[in-house]
Amino acid sequence: MTHDHDLVLRPTAAQTEAALNPPPGRNGGDLVVETLAGLGATTVFGLPGQHALPVFDALRRSGLRYIGLRVENNAGFAADAYGRITGEAAPLLLSTGPGALTSLAALQEAAAASAPVLAISSQIPRAGLGGGRHGYLHELTDQAASFRGVVKSVHTVRTQSQIPSAIAAAWQSALTAPHGPVWVEIPQDVLMARTSVPVVTGGDAFPEELPPRPELTALAAHLLSTAARPAIVAGGGVVRADASGKLRQLAERLSAPVVTTYGGKGAFPWTHPLSLRSWMEDRHTTDFLEDADVLLVVGSGLGELSSNYHTFQPRGRVIQIEADLGKLESNHPALGIHADARLALTALLETIEEPREDPSAPDRVRDVLDRVQARIDAQELTLEQDLLASVRRALPPRAPSFWDMTILSYWAWSAFDPKGPNTMHSAQGSGGLGYAFPAALGAAAADPTHPVLAVSGDGGALYSIAELATARQYDLDVTWLIVDDGGYGILREYMTDAFGETTGTELSRPDFVALAESFGVPGVRTTPETLATDLAKSLAASGPSVVVLPAVLRMFAPTHV
Numbered sequence: 233m234t235h236d237h238d239l240v241l242r243p244t245a246a247q248t249e250a251a252l253n254p255p256p257g258r259n260g261g262d263l264v265v266e267t268l269a270g271l272g273a274t275t276v277f278g279l280p281g282q283h284a285l286p287v288f289d290a291l292r293r294s295g296l297r298y299i300g301l302r303v304e305n306n307a308g309f310a311a312d313a314y315g316r317i318t319g320e321a322a323p324l325l326l327s328t329g330p331g332a333l334t335s336l337a338a339l340q341e342a343a344a345a346s347a348p349v350l351a352i353s354s355q356i357p358r359a360g361l362g363g364g365r366h367g368y369l370h371e372l373t374d375q376a377a378s379f380r381g382v383v384k385s386v387h388t389v390r391t392q393s394q395i396p397s398a399i400a401a402a403w404q405s406a407l408t409a410p411h412g413p414v415w416v417e418i419p420q421d422v423l424m425a426r427t428s429v430p431v432v433t434g435g436d437a438f439p440e441e442l443p444p445r446p447e448l449t450a451l452a453a454h455l456l457s458t459a460a461r462p463a464i465v466a467g468g469g470v471v472r473a474d475a476s477g478k479l480r481q482l483a484e485r486l487s488a489p490v491v492t493t494y495g496g497k498g499a500f501p502w503t504h505p506l507s508l509r510s511w512m513e514d515r516h517t518t519d520f521l522e523d524a525d526v527l528l529v530v531g532s533g534l535g536e537l538s539s540n541y542h543t544f545q546p547r548g549r550v551i552q553i554e555a556d557l558g559k560l561e562s563n564h565p566a567l568g569i570h571a572d573a574r575l576a577l578t579a580l581l582e583t584i585e586e587p588r589e590d591p592s593a594p595d596r597v598r599d600v601l602d603r604v605q606a607r608i609d610a611q612e613l614t615l616e617q618d619l620l621a622s623v624r625r626a627l628p629p630r631a632p633s634f635w636d637m638t639i640l641s642y643w644a645w646s647a648f649d650p651k652g653p654n655t656m657h658s659a660q661g662s663g664g665l666g667y668a669f670p671a672a673l674g675a676a677a678a679d680p681t682h683p684v685l686a687v688s689g690d691g692g693a694l695y696s697i698a699e700l701a702t703a704r705q706y707d708l709d710v711t712w713l714i715v716d717d718g719g720y721g722i723l724r725e726y727m728t729d730a731f732g733e734t735t736g737t738e739l740s741r742p743d744f745v746a747l748a749e750s751f752g753v754p755g756v757r758t759t760p761e762t763l764a765t766d767l768a769k770s771l772a773a774s775g776p777s778v779v780v781l782p783a784v785l786r787m788f789a790p791t792h793v
Contacts, residue, residue: 643785
């Protein structure tokens with residue numbers, strides 16, 4: 233009898249020839265690049281550094297496309313967005329010490345948002361490893377320790393023959409649900425030395441599947457099909473698993489209203505009769521979800537933002553489908569199903585055959601949305617709502633958008649229609665500044681068939697202003713909307729509400745239009761009345777552009793206090 237694990241792939245004649253007669257001049261850096269190409273990578277992001285130069289030299293001999301950003305953290309954001317858009321593990325090439333550490337905030341966001349990023353860093357020479365203080369340039373006592381609490385897995389290479397296997401293992405880890413960033417580090421001398429290791433010609437590293445346990449889905453299906461008032465919370469795991477279609481089928485079969493978290497934007501159609509949209513920071517939504525006798529939570533840990541700042545207290549039975557074991561039942565007791573969202577929703581659909589009829593469900597959804605709108609309307613926030621509507625009119629339906637931590641983005645989390653799954657992204661996973669523009673550059677590199685929108689405040693924009701040079705150098709089709717309110721607007725509101733006055737929130741800033749034009753990037757100053765026209769014109773033009781909107785915005789009142 234022959235078992236699958238007994239099968240051995242025989243090398244082809246071409247592979248044998250390549251192994252016996254490798255091209256001259258190869259080094260450890262070539263093994264890195266060859267492995268990436270063998271795994272299917274086509275584009276890499278990063279910055280060169282002294283210890284990593286052999287990898288960058290090998291890029292010159294490869295067919296991989298390199299996009300170099302100006303700051304390592306921004307390169308990490310670009311790789312994050314590339315992974316979100318393509319579902320592939322985006323390689324991020326970094327150098328030892330300061331360069332590596334500068335990427336940490338981006339890797340934290342990738343971890344929080346389950347974005348696959350394959351970070352490959354150089355390391356000091358092997359003789360310096362082990363915790364001693366040898367005085368090498370960029371030396372850290374234990375570089376990997378700085379990343380171990382952030383990324384999914386850490387892979388340290390000590391010999392050239394380990395390079396292909398370590399990178400393949402990291403690739404598999406990044407793409408196994410839940411997706412996430414991984415870390416590979418390779419000493420400088422291993423990268424630099426000439427190699428006798430054959431050319432890497434194979435590289436399949438398939439992600440492991442995470443199916444649900446059948447007894448759990450059987451019980452979940454029974455609870456949902458017999459519920460009087462079922463409801464669904466759809467998180468980012470639905471988007472990452474490409475399970476939006478399965479979610480819609482299940483919601484319609486159960487007549488179950490659906491609310492999407494901020495990370496799950498687009499997981500369910502915005503205008504569907506069962507759509508509660510994304511008003512997670514609203515007491516009317518919270519009350520509705522608390523009243524559900526069976527609540528299905530798919531691809532969300534019900535963290536701070538998804539639970540109205542932990543004020544949500546479900547009264548019914550909770551079923552939680554989550555690929556990240558650390559999030560399973562971490563905030564609420566539930567029937568916990570550790571599984572990929574797509575596989576679990578498929579299993580539920582196969583089990584729940586008879587539709588559950590509830591003609592009242594759309595009316596109950598409309599009542600909640602009407603209550604939400606009445607609450608917002610009472611606060612006289614017309615400017616903010618009009619600006620979101622202008623952005624929506626200007627942005628083509630399938631064009632992706634990337635939002636920084638700024639007031640207009642906070643509005644968009646709740647009130648913006650993304651027009652489809654995997655089209656709206658933000659840094660709400662970890663909440664760091666500077667995400668939107670470099671992430672949009674990564675998305676434009678991933679898919680040049682649609683323009684990309686980035687939205688920042690003036691404070692967040694200054695984190696990534698250097699990447700205007702990247703946008704121009706690679707002619708990436710990104711329009712950057714900068715809402716200039718003279719400071720950190722949301723922090724200004726928070727401090728005023730909490731302490732009555734502000735400290736450190738007011739900023740001196742440049743003329744963003746003139747600055748963009750100094751990079752060779754067209755810029756325009758707009759107004760609330762002309763925003764839709766100016767933004768649409770910039771999005772329609774090829775290449776990068778900047779639209780600056782001077783405006784002071786306000787947030788809607790919270791309901792969790």
